[in-house]
Each structure stands twice: as C-alpha cells, then as structure tokens.
Amino acid sequence: MSAARTIHLNAFDMTCVGHQSPGLWRHPDDQSSRYQDLEYWTGLAQLLERGCFDSLFIADVLGVYDVYQGSADAAVSDAAQLPVNDPMLAVSAMAAVTSHLGFGITVSSTYEQPYALARKFGTLDHLSKGRVGWNIVTSYLDSAARNLGLDRQVPHDERYQAAEEFLEVCYKLWESSWEDGAVVRDKASGIYADPGKVHPIGHKGRYFSVPGIFLCEPSPQRTPLLFQAGSSPSGLAFAAKHAECVFFSETRPDVLAPKVSRLRELAWRHGRDPHSIKMFPLMTVVTAPTDREAQAKLADYQRYASYDGALALYGGWSGLDLSGYDPDQPLRYVQTEAVRSAVEGFTTADPGREWTPREIARFVGIGGRGPVVAGGPGTVADEMERWIDEADVDGFNLAYAITPGTFADIVQYVVPVLQARGLLRTSYEGTTLRESFYGAGQARLRDDHPGAGYRRTHG
Amino acid sequence: MSAARTIHLNAFDMTCVGHQSPGLWRHPDDQSSRYQDLEYWTGLAQLLERGCFDSLFIADVLGVYDVYQGSADAAVSDAAQLPVNDPMLAVSAMAAVTSHLGFGITVSSTYEQPYALARKFGTLDHLSKGRVGWNIVTSYLDSAARNLGLDRQVPHDERYQAAEEFLEVCYKLWESSWEDGAVVRDKASGIYADPGKVHPIGHKGRYFSVPGIFLCEPSPQRTPLLFQAGSSPSGLAFAAKHAECVFFSETRPDVLAPKVSRLRELAWRHGRDPHSIKMFPLMTVVTAPTDREAQAKLADYQRYASYDGALALYGGWSGLDLSGYDPDQPLRYVQTEAVRSAVEGFTTADPGREWTPREIARFVGIGGRGPVVAGGPGTVADEMERWIDEADVDGFNLAYAITPGTFADIVQYVVPVLQARGLLRTSYEGTTLRESFYGAGQARLRDDHPGAGYRRTHG
Numbered sequence: 001m002s003a004a005r006t007i008h009l010n011a012f013d014m015t016c017v018g019h020q021s022p023g024l025w026r027h028p029d030d031q032s033s034r035y036q037d038l039e040y041w042t043g044l045a046q047l048l049e050r051g052c053f054d055s056l057f058i059a060d061v062l063g064v065y066d067v068y069q070g071s072a073d074a075a076v077s078d079a080a081q082l083p084v085n086d087p088m089l090a091v092s093a094m095a096a097v098t099s100h101l102g103f104g105i106t107v108s109s110t111y112e113q114p115y116a117l118a119r120k121f122g123t124l125d126h127l128s129k130g131r132v133g134w135n136i137v138t139s140y141l142d143s144a145a146r147n148l149g150l151d152r153q154v155p156h157d158e159r160y161q162a163a164e165e166f167l168e169v170c171y172k173l174w175e176s177s178w179e180d181g182a183v184v185r186d187k188a189s190g191i192y193a194d195p196g197k198v199h200p201i202g203h204k205g206r207y208f209s210v211p212g213i214f215l216c217e218p219s220p221q222r223t224p225l226l227f228q229a230g231s232s233p234s235g236l237a238f239a240a241k242h243a244e245c246v247f248f249s250e251t252r253p254d255v256l257a258p259k260v261s262r263l264r265e266l267a268w269r270h271g272r273d274p275h276s277i278k279m280f281p282l283m284t285v286v287t288a289p290t291d292r293e294a295q296a297k298l299a300d301y302q303r304y305a306s307y308d309g310a311l312a313l314y315g316g317w318s319g320l321d322l323s324g325y326d327p328d329q330p331l332r333y334v335q336t337e338a339v340r341s342a343v344e345g346f347t348t349a350d351p352g353r354e355w356t357p358r359e360i361a362r363f364v365g366i367g368g369r370g371p372v373v374a375g376g377p378g379t380v381a382d383e384m385e386r387w388i389d390e391a392d393v394d395g396f397n398l399a400y401a402i403t404p405g406t407f408a409d410i411v412q413y414v415v416p417v418l419q420a421r422g423l424l425r426t427s428y429e430g431t432t433l434r435e436s437f438y439g440a441g442q443a444r445l446r447d448d449h450p451g452a453g454y455r456r457t458h459g
Numbered sequence: 460m461s462a463a464r465t466i467h468l469n470a471f472d473m474t475c476v477g478h479q480s481p482g483l484w485r486h487p488d489d490q491s492s493r494y495q496d497l498e499y500w501t502g503l504a505q506l507l508e509r510g511c512f513d514s515l516f517i518a519d520v521l522g523v524y525d526v527y528q529g530s531a532d533a534a535v536s537d538a539a540q541l542p543v544n545d546p547m548l549a550v551s552a553m554a555a556v557t558s559h560l561g562f563g564i565t566v567s568s569t570y571e572q573p574y575a576l577a578r579k580f581g582t583l584d585h586l587s588k589g590r591v592g593w594n595i596v597t598s599y600l601d602s603a604a605r606n607l608g609l610d611r612q613v614p615h616d617e618r619y620q621a622a623e624e625f626l627e628v629c630y631k632l633w634e635s636s637w638e639d640g641a642v643v644r645d646k647a648s649g650i651y652a653d654p655g656k657v658h659p660i661g662h663k664g665r666y667f668s669v670p671g672i673f674l675c676e677p678s679p680q681r682t683p684l685l686f687q688a689g690s691s692p693s694g695l696a697f698a699a700k701h702a703e704c705v706f707f708s709e710t711r712p713d714v715l716a717p718k719v720s721r722l723r724e725l726a727w728r729h730g731r732d733p734h735s736i737k738m739f740p741l742m743t744v745v746t747a748p749t750d751r752e753a754q755a756k757l758a759d760y761q762r763y764a765s766y767d768g769a770l771a772l773y774g775g776w777s778g779l780d781l782s783g784y785d786p787d788q789p790l791r792y793v794q795t796e797a798v799r800s801a802v803e804g805f806t807t808a809d810p811g812r813e814w815t816p817r818e819i820a821r822f823v824g825i826g827g828r829g830p831v832v833a834g835g836p837g838t839v840a841d842e843m844e845r846w847i848d849e850a851d852v853d854g855f856n857l858a859y860a861i862t863p864g865t866f867a868d869i870v871q872y873v874v875p876v877l878q879a880r881g882l883l884r885t886s887y888e889g890t891t892l893r894e895s896f897y898g899a900g901q902a903r904l905r906d907d908h909p910g911a912g913y914r915r916t917h918g
Contacts, residue, residue, distance in 0.1 A: 093551035
C-alpha cells in the first residue's frame with residue numbers, strides 16, 4: 001500500500017529556543033538559540049529545500065508556560081518556548097532564498113481581525129509566489145488571553161464557533177472579492193483593475209462585521225494552504241470541513257489509525273474527497289549511518305533534556321502543575337479527576353502504563369508529545385512505512401531534537417532512502433505550496449473544499 | 460548653518476501601486492506595479508543603501524479611498540493606494556540583503572493589541588539586528604474602522620489618548636520587562652535567562668490590561684525608532700513627547716518653519732533636547748544631469764498623472780468629495796465650511812491662491828501633499844539647503860514620481876553632490892537605525908526620551 005503513494009515532509013520549528021526539546025539548546029551542536037538570527041532561518045530553509053521537504057511549519061504561542069510551579073520561572077530559566085518571536089516575520093527572507101519550499105505559519109484566530117489577517121496571508125502569498133500556509137489555532141494558554149484584552153480564555157467551543165465565522169470572512173475576502181479577471185494592469189488603457197469585478201463582501205455576522213472589499217489583489221493561491229491541529233470534537237469537526245493538512249500527536253500508529261479514519265469519514269460527509277486531507281503525525285527522528293550510532297546519538301541528546309523545562313511545557317498543554325507530586329510516584333494513584341484526565345490525555349499510547357512525573361518529563365524532553373524514532377536510514381524509513389500502512393497517514397511533521405542538526409541528518413541519511421523507495425519526490429510538482437500536495441495546476445482550493453463555494457461564477 | 464549639520468534621507472514608499480503619484484504606474488519606466496514582487500523590495504533596499512539613505516519608510520492604510528464619487532471605483536481603477544499589501548512582511552527579506560539601511564513601518568495603534576504588536580517590532584528588531592522603526596499612526600479612514608469591528612472611527616482625540624496608553628504598555632514591555640543582564644544563554648550552567656531579572660509589567664489601564672512578561676528577549680534597539688506624522692494639536696503633542704523623527708507635508712519652507720519651531724519647543728517642555736527630534740518634510744525630487752533635462756522629465760511624468768486617482772486620494776485625506784464641483788471653478792467660491800476647511804488645510808502654502816479641483820488634482824498627482832523639486836543635482840541640493848536653513852529640518856522624506864527610477868536618479872545625481880558638500884554621510888555611523896540618527900553607541904533610546912524612564916535601575 002505504501003508504495004502506491006508518495007509522502008510529504010514538514011519540518012516543525014518555532015521562533016523560539018528548544019521548541020519540542022526543552023533543555024537541548026545546551027547541547028554543543030544545537031543552534032536553536034540562534035532563533036532571532038535571520039541567517040539561521042534562511043540556512044534552514046535552503047537545507048529543507050535540498051531535502052525536498054514540502055514545508056517548514058512554524059508553531060507559535062502568544063503566551064507563556066506558567067502553570068508549572070505556579071509561575072513562568074521554569075520556562076524562563078530553561079527557555080521553554082520563551083522567549084518566542086512572531087512566527088510570520090522571517091518568512092519573506094526565507095522565501096527569497098528558496099523557490100519551492102512552503103511556509104506554514106501558526107496564527108490564532110482568537111486574537112486577530114479577519115480583515116487584517118487575510119491581508120497578511122495575501123501579502124505573504126504574493127511575496128512567496130504562492131508558498132504560504134496557515135495553521136489555524138484558537139489558542140490554549142490563559143496567559144495569552146490575559147495579556148490580549150480578555151480576562152480568561154474564550155470557552156473552547158465558542159472559540160471554534162468564532163473561528164468558523166472567521167474563516168467564512170476570510171474565504172469571502174480571498175475567494176470572492178476580486179474576480180479572476182479583475183486585475184487588468186494595462187499601461188496602455190490606463191486601467192489597473194476593473195471596478196465592476198471588485199466586490200464588497202458585505203459580511204455581517206455574530207462576531208465580525210466586514211462590509212468592504214479585500215485590500216489585496218488575488219495571489220497565486222488566493223486562500224493559503226490550510227493546516228489544523230485540533231483533536232477535540234469541535235477541533236475535528238472544524239478540521240474535517242476546513243483543513244487541507246492535519247497534524248496529530250500520537251505515540252503509536254495503531255492509536256492514531258482510528259482518528260485518521262474518523263476524520264476522513266467526517267470529511268466525506270462534508271462532500272470532500274477523504275484523501276484530500278493530508279494527515280501528519282508528529283515524529284522526531286534521530287538518525288545516523290547505523291542504528292547503533294543513532295541510538296548513541298539519542299542517548300547523548302537525552303543527557304541534555306530538562307526536567308523542569310519539560311514539565312513547564314506539559315503544564316501549559318495539560319493545565320496540570322506536576323511540581324507538587326513525587327517525581328517517581330505513578331500518577332494513577334493520585335486521586336483527582338484533573339490528574340487522571342490530564343494524564344490519560346497524554347498516555348493514550350499506553351493505556352495501562354503507570355506514568356510518573358519523571359517519565360512524563362523524559363518523554364516530553366525530546367520530541368514533545370510525539371514519538372522518537374532513533375535508527376539508521378533504513379530503520380527510520382521502515383518505521384515511517386509502518387505508520388503509513390497502519391495509520392493511513394500522508395507524511396510526517398518532523399520535530400527536531402537539535403536544530404538544524406536533526407534536519408540535516410534527515411536530509412543526509414533518510415531522504416535518499418525514501419526517494420530510492422519511491423516514497424518521496426526528487427523534484428517539486430509545481431511552484432506553489434498547494435501544488436506540492438495536490439499536483440501541478442492545483443494552486444487554488446480544490447473544488448470540493450468548502451472555501452471554493454465562495455467563488456463567483458463568471459459571465 | 461546648513462554646513463554644520465549632516466542630513467538624513469528617508470525613501471517614502473508603500474506596499475501598493477503609485478504611492479504618491481496616482482496614475483504614474485502607467486509610465487513605461489515605473490515598476491510600482493511590482494509591489495507584490497519580493498525582488499522589487501530587495502532591489503530597492505540595496506539601491507538605497509548604496510545611496511547612504513537612513514531608511515526606507517513604508518506607509519500604510521488599512522482601508523480604501525471611497526470618499527470621491529461616493530465609492531472606491533476610482534481608487535480601484537487607478538490603483539490609488541489599492542490594492543495595498545501589509546507593510547511589515549517584506550522587511551526581513553530586505554534586511555537579509557542589506558546591513559545598514561533601516562526600515563520604518565507604519566502600523567496603526569487603533570487596530571492592534573500592544574502585547575502582540577510589541578512582539579512584532581521586537582522580532583523585526585532582532586531579525587534586522589536593530590534596524591527597525593515604527594511610524595505610529597492612529598488611522599484616518601472610516602473604511603478601515605468599518606471593516607475592523609468598529610461602526611466608525613474612534614474620535615480623533617480619543618485615538619491619541621488610547622495611543623498614549625498603547626505606547627506606555629509598549630515601553631514597559633520593551634524597556635522594563637527584561638533587564639539587560641537577564642539573558643545568560645550559557646550552555647555550561649544550563650541557564651538561558653535569569654527569572655529574577657524578567658519581570659511581569661503589571662499594566663492595568665483604561666484601554667489595555669497587560670499583566671505579563673514580554674515575549675521577546677531584549678533586541679538591539681529594544682524600542683524601535685519612533686516616527687510620527689500627525690500635525691493636529693493632539694498629534695503634535697504626541698510627537699513632542701514620543702517621536703524621534705517627525706514627518707511633515709508642507710509645500711514651502713517658510714510655512715513649515717514655525718511648525719518645526721513649535722514642535723522643538725514642545726519637546727523642550729517635555730525635558731527633551733529639541734534637536735533630538737529629527738524633522739522631515741515630504742519632498743519629491745525629479746532630477747537628471749541638467750535642469751533642462753529634469754524639467755523635461757517632470758513634464759513627461761505629468762502626462763501620466765490621473766485626475767480621478769488624485770482626487771480619490773485627496774478625498775480620503777480631506778474627507779471631501781470634489782466630484783460634484785466644476786473642475787475649473789476656484790473652490791473658495793464654494794460656500795460651505797467643509798470645503799473651506801478642507802481646502803485651507805491643503806493650501807496653507809499659498810493662502811491667497813484660488814485652487815480649483817483640477818489644480819488640486821495636478822498638485823496631488825505627483826508627490827501627494829508635498830513639493831516637487833525638479834532640477835539638476837546642484838539645483839536640487841541648493842533647494843534642500845534652502846529648506847534646511849529656512850525651516851530647520853534634519854533631512855527629507857523622499858517620495859517617488861516613478862519607482863525605483865526616482866530613487867535611482869537621486870542616488871546617481873544628487874547623493875554625490877550632497878556628500879561633496881558635507882551634507883550626507885559617505886558611510887554609516889553604526890549598525891542600528893537609531894545610531895544613524897544619533898551616532899555610534901546610541902542604539903537604545905536617549906536618556907531624555909520619556910520611554911527611557913521605564914528602564915529598571917540595576918543593583
């Protein structure tokens with residue numbers, strides 16, 4: 001089955017230090033503390049394009065991890081996703097030194113106005129010549145809400161309702177405000193655009209009022225490629241309708257498989273080709289010429305992982321402060337609903353396992369919530385094929401243990417094997433990000449995507 | 460007097476077509492319709508750095524010019540600042556191909572949250588290694604307000620009150636949240652930052668609540684260089700307190716002189732060195748080897764100016780729709796207060812002149828609200844010196860008639876003359892934008908700037 005499809009590779013990074021590997025910035029070879037250095041980003045982009053990656057995916061939070069120990073101290077000390085720069089602003093520099101790599105950018109719809117955000121993505125789609133994607137999140141940190149004008153998070157389900165309308169406004173701006181033939185740009189006739197083909201969207205909804213015309217002329221993709229990562233029921237419903245790529249964090253393919261299958265079914269109910277949603281599990285690959293060297297590399301990395309940094313991240317993800325618990329006592333003995341729920345959410349991979357805080361920290365310490373695959377090129381490719389076969393996924397969202405070392409190792413060792421097996425492209429399909437996923441000629445939304453319904457019929 | 464000081468040059472552009480020269484995108488040599496092309500921006504930045512410009516200043520509006528004829532049709536047809544991309548997103552690509560040029564970016568405080576915007580400027584200051592400036596505006600287009608969640612503009616004076624608090628929040632984030640010694644980044648000790656030196660700002664005000672710590676570690680300039688352009692009483696009061704560079708649009712130096720003098724006096728009352736505010740009149744220079752060739756070039760440009768496009772811009776600036784008036788009837792005969800006020804606001808340069816709509820359109824058609832200086836290199840330099848002497852200005856905000864042609868002509872013909880006269884640098888003073896204005900070593904706010912008062916005293 002796996003030989004029948006080619007897979008897609010996203011590199012998973014964040015404009016911060018030690019994204020999914022708290023503490024590993026201390027490793028001599030790690031350069032993640034160069035996150036504020038433009039040359040780090042342009043170098044990474046060129047490396048990924050050499051490796052035929054589809055895109056660099058940039059995560060983001062607009063807050064700090066201050067649940068653990070009731071403060072941000074551990075996050076500050078260990079640089080656990082703090083400091084964190086804006087994810088959108090290095091993209092044009094990376095676009096300038098590449099010609100095919102895409103850029104998936106995380107922006108929360110909770111803290112933006114659709115009229116302004118649609119222009120940002122329109123602008124980046126122009127500047128990158130059609131290589132931008134939007135990872136739609138609704139935010140999970142209370143610390144973000146408190147600093148952005150809200151007393152606390154908007155309730156989870158209402159965030160998704162607002163996001164639904166946010167997308168509706170964006171589709172109207174991107175797909176329907178300017179007709180394809182609107183821009184004439186004809187120096188001879190003196191007409192830049194035909195006012196008869198540029199339309200106010202007239203949106204008046206529960207959350208947003210946007211009467212006007214879109215500020216950008218149509219960009220190569222119009223709507224950026226849409227990524228989504230929510231795994232709650234409202235998150236899945238949202239993804240089934242809107243997402244073109246979905247990210248998962250599961251530690252075993254057999255646990256992931258029913259979720260992928262469920263999402264494809266939901267997409268089908270929305271009238272979409274179930275296989276038009278590309279499914280990406282999170283994975284951290286540690287590789288070297290041989291299995292033994294890869295295992296030794298992993299053991300070396302593990303020496304640098306930070307207990308406090310890992311539990312700071314875990315606190316933000318789960319809402320649970322593990323600082324008050326014995327590091328070596330299994331948490332299933334802790335008799336509170338909050339602990340049970342948070343731990344179970346984390347440990348679906350091994351339902352029977354009795355996790356201690358120290359084991360959770362060790363797990364999170366490299367690769368966050370996803371699996372770590374350590375092995376030689378063939379071993380890694382085999383494991384990827386196993387995920388493809390068992391979980392029906394379309395590619396991998398590859399986090400780093402150290403950066404750019406982890407990505408450089410993948411490009412050097414694993415990519416040639418994947419290409420030799422016919423699993424990975426050896427050249428790019430088209431010029432836009434969407435064409436990397438759907439083939440040359442499909443720069444715009446597929447016709448079965450709900451956003452395509454906002455297009456104007458011509459003539 | 461003029462020989463005693465060196466001047467500063469800003470290039471004035473916008474991520475749109477025909478910024479201050481509506482219609483001139485139709486000129487065969489104009490490339491402003493490449494505004495969505497990254498190579499236009501990187502080429503322009505390299506050109507300006509060759510010419511020892513201080514910065515590229517990028518204007519913005521988040522709305523459309525829909526006052527003239529009661530619709531946006533003229534703006535759409537003539538591309539009068541529409542389409543308009545986001546001004547912030549090409550900056551990192553330009554920073555990657557230059558090493559000294561600064562980037563002044565227009566962002567309205569009316570439509571942003573300070574916690575998020577402070578991070579954007581912090582990020583760009585990191586990525587550009589200290590070369591970013593913020594042109595603080597409060598927005599003037601009703602069309603922007605309507606699409607960004609407001610029924611209409613926030614009243615003018617209240618916009619400035621909110622902007623005042625917005626700046627206060629930003630200063631706290633930029634200057635006081637992270638102490639200078641907070642970031643250790645020491646792989647040996649394993650400490651990235653010292654939590655004892657990273658402080659929540661605890662801001663609770665009338666417009667904003669921002670309790671937390673800043674998301675960015677300190678960047679080279681911390682606070683970006685602050686630009687401002689308001690000329691109303693509240694705008695001037697705001698500039699006198701906060702601005703490090705101020706833009707003016709006046710057509711004659713003798714009209715500008717008292718405004719500059721008044722602003723320096725207001726700055727002095729705030730305890731600031733009056734000459735630490737750098738004053739920039741808008742100017743459009745059309746130049747060539749000789750005066751005769753420059754005049755011929757201007758005449759050629761004027762053939763491409765657009766009557767409707769110019770009055771579309773004028774409508775947005777003044778709030779006045781001139782489409783109902785006879786193009787050739789002097790407007791002083793129109794007996795409405797709105798017309799008198801709008802026309803007088805525009806024509807302070809010639810108080811006695813009886814402007815017709817056609818004359819206004821011709822005036823706006825090249826260079827917007829500022830003067831056009833057409834002449835050979837010596838003539839242009841003489842005129843610049845006259846402005847310096849008569850109006851006590853510190854440099855020029857140079858708009859284009861065509862781009863990059865106007866800038867290329869300035870770099871080729873005028874810059875060498877200014878350098879020969881000792882008026883313009885031949886190499887840059889430091890590595891940051893603020894050092895270009897205040898000398899090597901002054902990357903941070905001057906001590907007499909009110910933002911410096913938010914710094915923590917150490918020890």
